[in-house]
Amino acid sequence: MHTSTRRSPGRLLGALLVSGALLLGGCGVRLDGPPPEVPSPEPGEILRQEAALETAEILALAEAAGADAQASGATGDVPGDLAHIASDATTHLTDLGGVWTAPPRPSATDGTDSGEEPTDAGTTPSGPVTGADVLDALEGSTAVDRAADPDADADLATLLASIAINRALWAAELRADLGLSDVPDGTADPATAELDIPDTLPASAAPVVRTLDALGYTQEVIAARGDEAERSEAAGAAVTLRDMAEDVAIAAGIDGTDADPRAAAYSIDTEDLQGARATLIAELLPGWLAQVPDTEGADRAPLIALATQAAFLSQDPDLRVATYPGLG
Structure with a gap:
């Protein structure tokens, strides 16, 4: 609670009111009444x-x-x-x-603590x-x-x-x-869950569009350079990520506009493709979370689900969980 340090008009008025109460009390006039009601919270x-x-x-x-x-x-x-x-x-x-916590309430009759x-x-x-x-x-x-x-x-x-x-x-x-592997309600692993993109997103979601599209491009390069076993999985991930980028661009109203950040190719470290992929994945959590303030309440839950998925994908098992994931 902020306490004012001003000492003139308010303090003087308070002193006058106290003095007036004492004088009226001496004349037999009672100012007793119920204590003020606690304001209703918003x-x-x-x-x-x-x-x-x-x-x-x-x-x-x-x-x-x-x-x-x-x-x-x-x-x-x-x-x-x-x-x-x-x-x-x-x-x-x-x-x-x-x-x-509610403060102690004064008594309606003598102004003392009601107990x-x-x-x-x-x-x-x-x-x-x-x-x-x-x-x-x-x-x-x-x-x-x-x-x-x-x-x-x-x-x-x-x-x-x-x-x-x-x-x-x-x-x-x-x-x-704790050695508990099964989730009682059958909830899917957030890292692998299939999640929906909200129908409407703010235009500020453009960085997320770029990150998803760049991830798709990175997966395409991984597929092109990988062996047969990983080629199919990487190619499938590339299609999913490019489609997600398209969905986000449409939801944000920037698809095909000058604000659309997607490109045919991206500058990535081809000597460390997994490192490039991890760097881009780490951008998703703060990217999704940054959309929460400008998103309508009903669309926040799927956004938070996407941010949670990104958090699971980027969490290093050897590092402590951040107190505020995505907020620095």
């Missing part, structure tokens, strides 16, 4: 509060599970996963503005917590739904989209380290 603030509460729950679970893992002397990657998940949740909670407890700012697990509990919370996160809500402004939607991707990556990592 829809965007409700979304932010819900996101903060979910984040606080994930933080509490990860911390509790991590403490239990340390106390039991657990080894392997799970304790480290839990520590990083808790660390990321702490940062997310701070950047979301924390959980709002009502403020809303609990977090969640304290009531019993032992395991890594599987944290996994359930990550996989059950509703960050994507809130990012796609029309009441989420551009900044909140972008923040929640990146948080959702962070949780998806950590869920996959934690699931693997």
Whole structure:
């Protein structure tokens, strides 16, 4: 909360009002009344509060599970996963503005504390917590739904989209380290899922068009130089990527215009084609995520799915999951 440092008119007016209240009180005039009502939150603030509460729950679970893992002397990657998940949740909670708690309400008769407890700012697990509990919370996160809500402004939607991707990556990592290979609901691997391009995208999606088309070109070169076994797969990927570039160009309204960045060939490192491919794939995540602020709420969910797929494709298994994937 911002506190003003101005000291003249407002302070003087406040002093006069206090003095007036004392004088009226001495004359037997009562100014007692009910305490002012807490302002009703705007829809965007409700979304932010819900996101903060979910984040606080994930933080509490990860911390509790991590403490239990340390106390039991657990080894392997799970304790480290839990520590990083808790660390990321702490940062997310701070950047979301924390959980709002109602201040103590003054009494309607004497202005003193009414004794009502403020809303609990977090969640304290009531019993032992395991890594599987944290996994359930990550996989059950509703960050994507809130990012796609029309009441989420551009900044909140972008923040929640990146948080959702962070949780998806950590869920996959934690699931693997817990030795749980099968996803209960049969969800496909995000890296291999067939995803739809939104029907409408902002014209600022031009860099994504170029990246997809350049990836298609790179796959064509890989197919031309590869052996028979990899030629078919690379050629098929090239067609898919070129088609995706076409779909994005049409959705963004730049197909065949001067703003269409596609070319017949691209300058790539032909001595390191896999490296060139990896570099282009890494451009997709921030490219997709950059479209979220200017996209209508209903179209944000498929965009976030595409960004999540790009995150899985570009995630180095030897590197820690970024706190804010796609946002630097």
